[in-house]
Amino acid sequence: MNIEDIRRICVVGAGNMGHQIALLCALNGFTTSCTDVDPGALRKAEAFADRYLPERVRKGKLDSAAARETRARLRFCAELTDAASDADYVIEAVFESLEVKREVFSRLDRIAPPHAILATNSSYIVSSLIAPATRRPEKVLNLHFFNPALVMKLVEVVQGPHVSEETARVSVDLCHRLGKVPVHLRKEVEGFLLNRIIRAIRKEALWLLEMGVASAEDIDKACVHGAGHPMGPFQLMDLTGIDLSYQMAMERFRTTGDPADLPPPSLVEKFVKGHYGRKTGRGWYTYSKDDSDGQ
Ligand SMILES: NC(=O)c1ccc[n+]([C@@H]2O[C@H](COP(=O)([O-])OP(=O)(O)OC[C@H]3O[C@@H](n4cnc5c(N)ncnc54)[C@H](O)[C@@H]3O)[C@@H](O)[C@H]2O)c1
Known part of the structure; x- marks a missing residue:
């Protein structure tokens, strides 16, 4: 798998981090779905995108055609099944709880196509604790964005012992495509870098x-x-x-x-x-x- 194979991204969790990661992906040309169990969070995320894009146009940072295309690439879904069933890459940004994340990854493993990489944006939970909830541990890794995700350049790509070289490489390439500065951690360490x-x-x-x-x-x-x-x-x-x-x-x-x-x-x-x-x-x-x- 190469970065060219990544066209659709699903972001799970539309809170503080998720709503901006989803918009970032859409802005950089990826067809993006964003989902959350809380309809209020989803509405807020959608309202943010609808405020942010015209604001960028008004400030001269984005042309109006690009804003329209970005918005057309971004959809908000109440159901995980709708959001993840055609995803090539999933970025999870739900509550910082191992139990919740394991449950989400176990569902994602059943819903997302077998080739899809499943990344967690967790700040502290290492992916080796989450990967066993799936049948594709080599495709489960930490992709750690910083807050606010639209602004902060750094992304930590953490390659635990179960993560394949291909998954790490494609994830680093994805960060470049998103206009970020990735750092590749070759060991899994709590708290990352x-x-x-x-x-x-x-x-x-x-x-x-x-x-x-x-x-x-x-x-x-x-x-x-x-x-x-x-x-x-x-x-x-x-x-x-x-x-x-x-x-x-x-x-x-x-x-x-x-x-x-x-x-x-x-x-x-x-x-x-x-x-x-x-x-x-x-x-x-x-x-x-x-x-x-x-x-
Ligand atoms: N806030 C930060 O500065 C920051 C920075 C980097 C990474 N992170 C990590 O990002 C993740 C999210 O943090 P946040 O600050 O955005 O949290 P948040 O509380 O703002 O948002 C979490 C969202 O996940 C949703 N959610 C919970 N369970 C869900 C489920 N089963 N399916 C779908 N959605 C679900 C919630 O409804 C909520 O909207 C955490 O793992 C955190 O460690 C946070």
Whole structure:
């Protein structure tokens, strides 16, 4: 199989990541279907595409014929069967839960054509834990986009021990076709590459905050103005979702059993209060309606 054989892409999960990955695929010439169990999420994803494309035309970043063609390539389906039955490549972006992902992959394995590659966008769950739910483990890998997926260039292509060379190669080529910068991880490691580095920074930032050394704002300022980071660790948590940070820490704790991996108290407090960041209008910072809709 070569990249030329990939023409139809299915994105499962239309949330924070999925709605943008689907639009990215359509923008880059792939016939794309996007599905979600939540009709509300699907409606929101469709409304986003219908806002985003004219906005790009208005800004002179896309011509109107390209916008029309992109929209025509993108469809939103309530049923997984409709979305995945003709897919050459599937990108899963559902909740960060191993149980949910295994169930989705087991269904995908039955629905998608035998040649289709099944990728997970999971931030932390390695594909070797998901692949046994299918009869095509050599075609199951991590394809890790960053938030917001339409903007961030990096994609981590993670080749676990069960993944074939062909699957890795086609996935790297796909990232190029999507205008991304892929990095190829030849070993499966929890947290992959960039998140391991970000986690170390976040842990230190939360410790400094909880020890009363500095405010979240000042810690963010230090990272932005001293280290040249585009945003600080607290701003980043608000963007990616504090619920996701919490779930990732819990998942890691369940794996290692090390109490040092438990989410720190300030993060637990935000999670319990439902202050997830931009998507709820409140996290480490408070956002106006425009900000929280902002991406
Ligand atoms: N948010 C980020 O910054 C980020 C970055 C990179 C990777 N990821 C990964 O992407 C995945 C999705 O994260 P998100 O932030 O978009 O989550 P999200 O909660 O915004 O969206 C998940 C969507 O999946 C849907 N869903 C749940 N079960 C489903 C099923 N069985 N079939 C179809 N749809 C289903 C939900 O209704 C929801 O709309 C996670 O694995 C996460 O680790 C997230």
